[in-house]
Amino acid sequence: MLITLRPKYSFKVPVEAECINPSLFAEKSTMEIAKLQVWEGNRKRTLSDLFKITRETPNPLEKVTIKIAGDVNKVRRIGSKMSTGEITVNGNAGMHLGEEMKGGIIKVTGNADSWTGSMMKDGTIEIMGDAGDYIGAPYRGSTQGMGGGIIIIHGNAGNEVGCYMKTGLIRIGGNVGQFVGVHMRNGTIQVKGNSEGRAGAQMLKGKIVISGCIPSILPSFTIDRITPTVKVDGEKVEGPFYRFIGDLAENGNGKLFVSKAKNPNLGVFEEYL
């Protein structure tokens, strides 16, 4: 079953639409879907006030796919708590995309905003463009970050990717900002591009692999060894990599792998091996 949502106009104030959820749409008729409640700023609206909804039903038993045709960068919480089905966004998506998602797939052809995959438990999010800050991070004040699933961002991501991450995998094709894997408890983060530094700050466990440049390593990390390759989700990534252990200021035992070839500035650590 394919349901297409087309924005009727370009949204100015934030729209909260956690009802855009394949698991929820599966149980509803088109009329019922049209009546689902969304917020436009402080006004209550129905989904059909904001979107033109079309439904194609070749086989009602098939899994639900929601296609959003248009830019929805102001629409927040798309796919929040979804457990099955698929959402594709042809354009940019707003904040909290796939928050607390339990399964299914979200694909975005453009960019995603901050808190993408916030506290997700399972499923896959794939962003073809860039993403904002706090990918997979929990809400403010919580220490329960991403608890499973996969987030793939082909472009760049902002600061604090994988903050308080517990398990799962985050892959960033481009560069990341500061504090990738801050307060990380476990799980894996792979960055193919550069990091702006402070990688793995206050991490306790888990693995961060940075194939690009990093300006410096935090003083609370200690060099452990040089490895030729490192495994990410069963796949071999060619190195060589410096392997650091930290964050020792937190008594942490996280592993931070940083490309040797791209970071001649870290050669000074070799004397401590």
Next chain:
Amino acid sequence: MPVVSNVTCPVCGSFCDDIEITVKNDVIVKVKNACAMGEAKFLNYASHRQTKPLIRKNGELVEVSLKEAVQKAAEILASAKYPILYGWSNTSCEAIRVGLELAEEVGGVIDNTSTVCHGPSILSIQDIGISSCTLGQLRHRADLIFYWGSNPWSAHPRHIDRYTTFAEGRFQKSAWRGYLSRLTGILSKKRLHRAVNLGLGRQTPSPPETELRLPSTLLQNKRKMIVVDVRKTRSAEIADYFLQVKPNKDYELLQALRMLVRDEELDVDKVTGIPVETLEEIVEIMIGCELGILFFGLGLTMSQGKHRNIDAALSLVRDLNRRTKFLIMPMRGHFNVTGVNVVFTWQTGYPYAVDFSHGYPRYNPGETSVVDILCRGESDAALVVASDPVAHFPNVAAQKLVEKPLVVIDPQVTPTSIMADVVIPSAFVGIEVEGTAYRMDHVPLPLKKVVEPPTTCLSDKEVLQKILGEVRRLRRNHN
């Protein structure tokens, strides 16, 4: 002439409560005990004010009645889909409480100035926790005082004098004599340096700012002060020791100190240019103190790393408490910025950036903080109370703020009020009207009334109540 004593000073977060004001014919003529900033406010507050409400008509601000201004303000707020209500740290807790009610009524986002100052501190305190105290305790007991990224000599002029290094405490004596001898030493060194240069006809640079060897005064059993900053401020000059950190490298320095406190080895010789041996000596002094306090300012909260810098600072203090007694406190700027966080929290559960658009409070700085909302161009109206965002926000945010209908309640004429569509001048709280405010250590103190306000100026609280009443009337009629 009547003298009003024990007046609180409505300027900075130190919120001094020992000011004496002499009033003659309802005009303040003399101020005792205040610093230059406090005195200037009491003596000159009325010299740059507008007393009549204004509304922008055909591009010009024209005088109108209070009723008309209130009605216009209420219409703007009630018709907005996503209004923002900003400011609050320069007014009384009583006014803030009405502001929160108004935010709930219009379904807006209410935020205060901590969003651009100590907001990151609050985020970290929620993550890590804080071991803090009142300033009285520090005045009597603290023997090691750190100011990190903060310049109290210029921003909180009586802080050092009343609460820390130069205060005469019951168990700790004032350290001003040491400062005097140090000052004489610094001045003669500078004079000598200049004389030598003059004699030899050369221009040599002045000696390096950070002495790598710690002075002997730090090892003595008396009150001492250490300043950590990116440049040698006035406060750094009076400190026993000045530790210069490279810009945006505070996090690294704090984490290195934490490592040393935990008896871990560092894999480097220098951290942000400071030799590890120097850091080891500093850590020894920290561990050896009887009661230490780390005050931190915007140099820490607003440099790269923001709330993570505070994470590290709070964790450092937590680590230190395994070995000695150490406390930490943010140096709050405006006189009631602590109060605004307190009132927001007791009314909504959250200290700033509270979004009422769904009818109940939600909080997520970055998403619901006013500067971010403005930069994304999401708000469609604004109310600014006792603040000047046009002068202080980033350019884009200020521009978006004035593009949409803007209501300002402020006793002063500010760049924001000049750009507004509705201006309602109010009375000066703490001078012309009473109220309550919280000192930076969360101690509530009364704001006093010492002179009468102009007849056309109501208090912020009364103006807000009128707008709230009008909004409710509009809502009723609409339904």
